[in-house]
Amino acid sequence: MDYEIKTQGKFKFIEEGEGEPLVLLHGLFGALSNFKDLIDYFKQYNRVVVPILPLFDLNILETTVSGLAKYVHKFLESRGYHHVHLLGNSLGGHVALLYILKHPENVKSLILTGSSGLFENGMGETYPKRGDYEYIRKKTELTFYDPAIATKELVDDVFEITSNRLKVIKIIALAKSAIRHNLGEELRDIQAPTCLIWGLNDTITPPMVGEEFKKLIPNSELHFIDKCGHAAMMEVPVEFNKILHGFLDKLAEKQ
Template identity: 85%
Template sequence: MVYEIKTQGKFKFIEEGEGEPLVLLHGLFGAMSNFGGLIDYFRHYNKVVVPILPLFDLNILDTSVSGLAKYVHKFIETMGYTNVHLLGNSLGGHVGLVYLLKHPEAHTKSLTLTGSSGLFENGMGETYPKRGDYEYIRKKTELTFYDPAMATKELVDEVFDITTNRLKVIKIITLAKSAIRHNLGEELRDIKIPTLLVWGLNDTVTPPMVGEEFKKLIPNSELHFIDKCGHAPMMERPDEFNKILHPFLEKLKNQ
C-alpha cells in the first residue's frame, strides 16, 4: 500500500489510523517499506506515525544521534502527541533512547527496540561505503537479513543511490561514528517505562547478546527472539513481530 506523506512546517511524516500514537523511527538506511507490515496492521488499532528523519538535511554539527533525538522531540511536541508508544529499529532505536533520556518528562507510554544500536553494533566494514560498487552494496545489504532474498533490487538500488552521493556518504559516516561514540551503557537504567525488545536470532549487526544486554540494563523490559531473522524483524518477519507487539501494546492501553 502507498501512504500519503504529509507535511507540517519542516516535518514530513506518514500518519495512518486513530488511537494512541505508535511512532516508528527508521534506521540509517531505513525506508517506509521497512515498516509496511507494521503500518498495515496497527493502523486499525493505533495512530501509526512515521516521521521521515532528516539524515541528510541537518547541518554537519547536528548530524548526530543527539541531533536526530532533538528533531524527534520537536516533531512530537509540534504534533501535540501524548501517550506515545515509541518504536525504533537500528539507529532509530538509539535515537529513541537518547530522546527518552533527555526528555524523561515526555508523554511516552512505552518503548520498543528492535536491532537497536546504542550498546554495540557491527558496522558495514572499514571500507564502507564503496562508491560505485553495486555488487559490494548488494552483498552488504543482504547481510541485514537472514534471507538474502529480502535484499530486493529496489532496496539495493535505494542504498546504492545513497552511496553514490558524496555528501550523503559523509552524513552516513558521521551518523555511524556518532552512534558508536554515543554508547549508552549504564544510562539505560534510567529508562523506567515498559520496554519491549524484539531481536532476530540471526542478527549479525546487533547480535542476540546485544538484546540480552539491553534486557539486563533496562529495568522494566522483556525480550523476545525471532528465529531465522536478521537485523530488521518487523520487515523480515512482520507477522511474528506483530504477534509480539500487539499484546504488549494492548495491556498498556488503559493504563
C-alpha cells in the same frame, strides 16, 4: 507503499489510523517501506506515525544521534503527540533511547528492534565503497537472514545513497556519532515498559546486544525470533506484529 506523506513546516511524516500514537523511527538506510506491514496492521488500533528523519538534511554539526533526537522532540511537540509508544529500529532505536532519556514523561512505552546504542557491526572497515554495486548488494543482504528480502529495489536505494558523496559524509558522521554516544549504565534510568524484539540471526546487533539491553533496562522484556536478521518488522512481520500487539494489550489491561 501508498500512504500519503504529509507536511507540516519542515516536518514530513506518515500518519494513519486513530488511537494512542505509535511512533516509528527508521534506521540509517531504513526506507518507509520497512514499516509497511507494521503500519497496515497497527493503523487498526493506533495512530501510527512515521516521521521521515532528516538523515541528509541537517547541517554537519547536527548530523548526530542527539541531533536526530532533538528533531524528534520538535516534531512530537509540533504535532501535539503525548504519551507515545515509541518504536525504533537500528539507528532509530538509538534515537528513541536518547529521546526517552531526555523526555521520559512523554513516552508510554519503548519498543526496540535491532537497536544500536550499545554495540553494532557497521558496514566494515572498507565501507563505503562508492560505485561498487556488488559490494553494496552483499552488505544489504547481510541485514537479513533471508538474502532474498534484499530486493533489487532495496539495493538500488542503498546504492543511490552510497553513490552520493555528501550523503556518504553524513552517513559516516552519523555512524561515528552512534559509536561515540554509546550508552550503558544510564539505560537503568528508563522506567517505561520496554519491549525488545530481536532476530536470533542478527549479525549487525547480535542477540547478545538484546540480552544486554534486557539486563540494563529495568522494566523490559526480550523476545527472540528465529530465522530473522536485523529488521524483524520487515522480515517476519506476522510474528513481529503478534509480539508487539500482545505487549501493547498487556499495557492497556494495566491502565
